[in-house]
Amino acid sequence: MKILVLISQVPDTTARIAFTNDNTSYDTSGVQFIVNPYDEWYALVRGLELKEANGGSVTTVTVGTADTEPTIRKALAIGADEAVRIDVAPVDALQVAEQIAAFATDKGYDLVLAGKETIDYNGSQVAGMVAELLDLPYVPLASKLDIAGATATVERDVAGGVEVLEVQLPLVVSASKGMAEQRIPNMRGIMAARTKPLNVVPAAEADHVAATARFELPPPKGTCKMIPAEDAGQLIELLHSEAKVI
Amino acid sequence: MSTIVFIDTRGKKIPKAATEAVTYAHQLSGGPVTAVTFGDATGLEALGAYGAGKVVVARGVNTVDGQQLTKLVVDVASDQDAKNVVCMHDATGRSVAPRVAARLKAGHVAGAIALPEGDLIKRNVFSGKARSWVKVSSPVRVISLMPNSIAPEQGERTATVEEYSGDLGEPRIALKEVRKAGEGIPLPEAEIVVSAGRGMKGPENWGPIEELARLLGAATACSRPVADMHWRPHHEHVGQTGIAIRPNCYIAIGISGAIQHLAGVNQSKVIAVINKDPEAPFFKAADYGIVGDAFEVLPKLIEAAKKLNAEH
Ligand SMILES: Cc1cc2nc3c(=O)[nH]c(=O)nc-3n(C[C@H](O)[C@H](O)[C@H](O)COP(=O)(O)OP(=O)(O)OC[C@H]3O[C@@H](n4cnc5c(N)ncnc54)[C@H](O)[C@@H]3O)c2cc1C
Numbered sequence: 086m087k088i089l090v091l092i093s094q095v096p097d098t099t100a101r102i103a104f105t106n107d108n109t110s111y112d113t114s115g116v117q118f119i120v121n122p123y124d125e126w127y128a129l130v131r132g133l134e135l136k137e138a139n140g141g142s143v144t145t146v147t148v149g150t151a152d153t154e155p156t157i158r159k160a161l162a163i164g165a166d167e168a169v170r171i172d173v174a175p176v177d178a179l180q181v182a183e184q185i186a187a188f189a190t191d192k193g194y195d196l197v198l199a200g201k202e203t204i205d206y207n208g209s210q211v212a213g214m215v216a217e218l219l220d221l222p223y224v225p226l227a228s229k230l231d232i233a234g235a236t237a238t239v240e241r242d243v244a245g246g247v248e249v250l251e252v253q254l255p256l257v258v259s260a261s262k263g264m265a266e267q268r269i270p271n272m273r274g275i276m277a278a279r280t281k282p283l284n285v286v287p288a289a290e291a292d293h294v295a296a297t298a299r300f301e302l303p304p305p306k307g308t309c310k311m312i313p314a315e316d317a318g319q320l321i322e323l324l325h326s327e328a329k330v331i
Numbered sequence: 332m333s334t335i336v337f338i339d340t341r342g343k344k345i346p347k348a349a350t351e352a353v354t355y356a357h358q359l360s361g362g363p364v365t366a367v368t369f370g371d372a373t374g375l376e377a378l379g380a381y382g383a384g385k386v387v388v389a390r391g392v393n394t395v396d397g398q399q400l401t402k403l404v405v406d407v408a409s410d411q412d413a414k415n416v417v418c419m420h421d422a423t424g425r426s427v428a429p430r431v432a433a434r435l436k437a438g439h440v441a442g443a444i445a446l447p448e449g450d451l452i453k454r455n456v457f458s459g460k461a462r463s464w465v466k467v468s469s470p471v472r473v474i475s476l477m478p479n480s481i482a483p484e485q486g487e488r489t490a491t492v493e494e495y496s497g498d499l500g501e502p503r504i505a506l507k508e509v510r511k512a513g514e515g516i517p518l519p520e521a522e523i524v525v526s527a528g529r530g531m532k533g534p535e536n537w538g539p540i541e542e543l544a545r546l547l548g549a550a551t552a553c554s555r556p557v558a559d560m561h562w563r564p565h566h567e568h569v570g571q572t573g574i575a576i577r578p579n580c581y582i583a584i585g586i587s588g589a590i591q592h593l594a595g596v597n598q599s600k601v602i603a604v605i606n607k608d609p610e611a612p613f614f615k616a617a618d619y620g621i622v623g624d625a626f627e628v629l630p631k632l633i634e635a636a637k638k639l640n641a642e643h
Contacts, residue, residue: 098572099530202570209442214429228565228566245511250395252505295439301464303460318632330600
């Protein structure tokens with residue numbers, strides 16, 4: 086089975102969020118970058134498990150400039166066989182999806198996996214756009230994925246329950262929590278990652294149809310009104326009569 | 332500007348998020364909009380109250396296949412020469428909106444939280460730690476709306492309902508089974524959420540959390556370690572790596588308020604925190620706080636909630 090996993094680089098979950106250039110760009114100074122947790126913990130690990138069970142290969146693909154390579158090496162250390170970097174700075178979701186689709190078309194991937202969203206832009210867009218561009222079925226927000234022969238069984242949480250879906254491969258799936266457990270790379274994996282192939286491919290033609298004009302930080306919270314523990318019931322009254330939210 | 336809105340109305344009643352999406356589309360266009368939906372829901376005329384002039388429904392299509400639904404939306408969009416396509420940012424919206432955007436080569440604003448100001452649309456980024464303003468430069472815009480971002484506005488009108496007559500082809504994704512969740516309110520749509528963390532010590536102590544939630548008409552949620560230890564189901568996990576919610580009221584009990592947890596809940600209108608440690612970081616993000624032991628505070632909250640329910 087040929088598996089492609091979309092890997093995005095994001096700021097560490099504890100990174101300071103600040104903006105420069107008149108609030109038009111994210112301030113990366115001093116920021117540590119990591120593999121997007123949904124891509125790593127769920128999509129990549131499930132891809133590796135499926136490969137271990139069924140044979141085949143796991144390739145990662147990242148749209149980004151050379152500074153994403155240390156992050157890509159982390160995905161290789163966890164166990165991907167090879168990595169591809171499409172050499173262009175990501176600007177908007179459609180442009181990224183078009184790059185990935187241009188690379189993946191005619192390569193015969195049976196399964197394309199991505200995290201359900203990235204923790205920086207939170208768009209939940211790229212995997213669905215890739216599916217459309219490759220004319221493949223797409224299941225977003227999957228919490229479980231099993232493959233038997235050419236049939237995939239996918240579960241996802243929806244309002245009011247869990248849906249169980251059945252689809253024939255090839256297929257695009259975005260992964261949410263539950264799909265797999267995080268794997269910590271070991272020393273052998275980290276050493277092996279240094280020599281695994283990381284192929285750089287040139288960017289294709291792509292559309293630019295959306296752009297972030299500026300950022301803003303949320304207004305600071307006012308002070309917290311403290312209620313003595315003995316009178317805890319007061320909280321319910323305040324939420325009702327003062328905050329008017331219950 | 333011609334605007335259509337795609338909503339998922341499967342199930343017995345029209346979901347609140349769908350009425351929000353229609354309201355949003357209506358306010359965006361400044362006039363009646365065309366709502367697009369599928370399945371066998373009755374009473375779709377009622378969407379007129381939220382601003383739909385017409386509802387186009389693909390009857391008998393109860394699909395989970397995003398490709399069929401994309402064809403439906405794209406057909407209606409081209410028929411109406413739509414410049415704005417509004418979707419819900421739920422599971423169905425996430426399987427359709429990106430596809431529609433890719434098909435139409437349209438800029439897609441995922442998870443919009445407000446109407447446009449000029450040509451800029453506001454959304455959350457960095458898991459709720461910041462917002463961005465997105466500008467779309469393509470002729471068509473696709474906008475997916477976050478739940479609880481706009482108050483549904485109800486007027487007197489009713490909509491005309493028209494059946495979609497095109498051919499959506501065969502589904503490639505089959506729905507085999509739906510395992511219904513318990514009674515509770517689905518977390519992403521909940522207006523009130525009672526959430527608990529590792530401070531509850533063990534799954535056997537969730538009784539009072541569930542009771543308080545039931546009394547307040549709230550959904551229950553939890554922190555990541557609680558879901559990781561299988562004290563609670565994964566779908567209750569909120570935060571940067573769980574789900575992000577924006578209820579009117581979030582009550583956090585025995586949760587420290589780590590930055591990754593806050594990322595998923597800091598869009599809540601009002602936050603109340605109960606923690607025995609006065610230094611818990613969550614108090615800095617809270618509107619109301621109680622420093623105390625959850626096991627002593629909860630019975631008092633339950634008693635007060637019972638009293639409130641008896642009075643109203
Ligand atoms: C990459 C990454 C992603 C993450 N994503 C998430 C996420 O999405 N969501 C998430 O929640 N976490 C996430 N985390 C974990 C996060 O950093 C915290 O570890 C976690 O939120 C802590 O959960 P907690 O508050 O329940 O537990 P603890 O940190 O153990 O806090 C328990 C709290 O309960 C209080 N307490 C104890 N006993 C009582 C009592 N009897 N009465 C009242 N209060 C009591 C304590 O004072 C303490 O404040 C992530 C971490 C990483 C590294």
